[in-house]
Amino acid sequence: MEFRDVTFSYQDENVLQGINLSAKRGDVIALVGPSGAGKTTLVSLISRFYDVTGGAVLIDGHDVRNVRLTDLLRQVALVDQETTLFNDTIANNIRYGKPDASDAEVEAAARAAFAHDFIVDLLPEGYATNIGDRGVRLSGGQRQRLCIARAILKDAPILILDEATSALDTESEQMVQQALENLMANRTTFVIAHRLSTIYRADRIVVLENGVIRESGTHGELLEANGLYRKLYDMQFKE
Numbered sequence: 001m002e003f004r005d006v007t008f009s010y011q012d013e014n015v016l017q018g019i020n021l022s023a024k025r026g027d028v029i030a031l032v033g034p035s036g037a038g039k040t041t042l043v044s045l046i047s048r049f050y051d052v053t054g055g056a057v058l059i060d061g062h063d064v065r066n067v068r069l070t071d072l073l074r075q076v077a078l079v080d081q082e083t084t085l086f087n088d089t090i091a092n093n094i095r096y097g098k099p100d101a102s103d104a105e106v107e108a109a110a111r112a113a114f115a116h117d118f119i120v121d122l123l124p125e126g127y128a129t130n131i132g133d134r135g136v137r138l139s140g141g142q143r144q145r146l147c148i149a150r151a152i153l154k155d156a157p158i159l160i161l162d163e164a165t166s167a168l169d170t171e172s173e174q175m176v177q178q179a180l181e182n183l184m185a186n187r188t189t190f191v192i193a194h195r196l197s198t199i200y201r202a203d204r205i206v207v208l209e210n211g212v213i214r215e216s217g218t219h220g221e222l223l224e225a226n227g228l229y230r231k232l233y234d235m236q237f238k239e
């Protein structure tokens, strides 16, 4: 997966410029930077939510603009803050990641996402519970774990993770973190990172500012460089 000299603008002004970034399977790339830096825009170019205005985004050497959209969408899974769930059963919400999945596959994905226990223990009809039913109240962490189960089932080689800024309770947080570990294994992950634990874990941290890559490296390297990352870290992340 590669961004090759990518430029992008929504209107006239460039929102991304001169982006060169490549990642292999198994890599976790954390994107950090001030609000408006272009993090969400950058990842939205992978699945062609928008197209580059210059340069190219390549997957396995193929320009994404030359890949059939259905094939492209199969290669990318997204777990974001909104966690889109449909007015349907729990099972079908997970199965959305792979429409022909068996019940056993759905359950295996839910287990890997740390969602199985709450599904069978807390929901009146288990996997057959309709999410839209009155009385079914899912916490933020539970919704996220369903979304992670869906992504695990989809088993796409590229994972885009837009981490929630809002804090989960500690137990939920730990389960979401574990579920994400299971999900990230063996894929290329781009994570818009807000959690320190994700940042520590990343193979590479890419620091964006005003649409350009200011710095990249590991947490230790970037702290030592004493640049923008260090400032962001001192402001946002340090606990």
Ligand SMILES: Nc1ncnc2c1ncn2[C@@H]1O[C@H](COP(=O)(O)OP(=O)(O)OP(=O)(O)O)[C@@H](O)[C@H]1O
Pocket: 010, 011, 015, 033, 034, 035, 036, 037, 038, 039, 040, 041, 042
């Ligand atoms: N749909 C859009 N149309 C026009 N401009 C946009 C659009 N989406 C984002 N922008 C602009 O592009 C720039 C980058 O926005 P982007 O959402 O990628 O930033 P970000 O790094 O994800 O910020 P945040 O941390 O707040 O989520 C900003 O100046 C933003 O105002």
Ligand SMILES: [Mg+2]
Pocket: 039, 040, 041
């Ligand atoms: Mg964003």
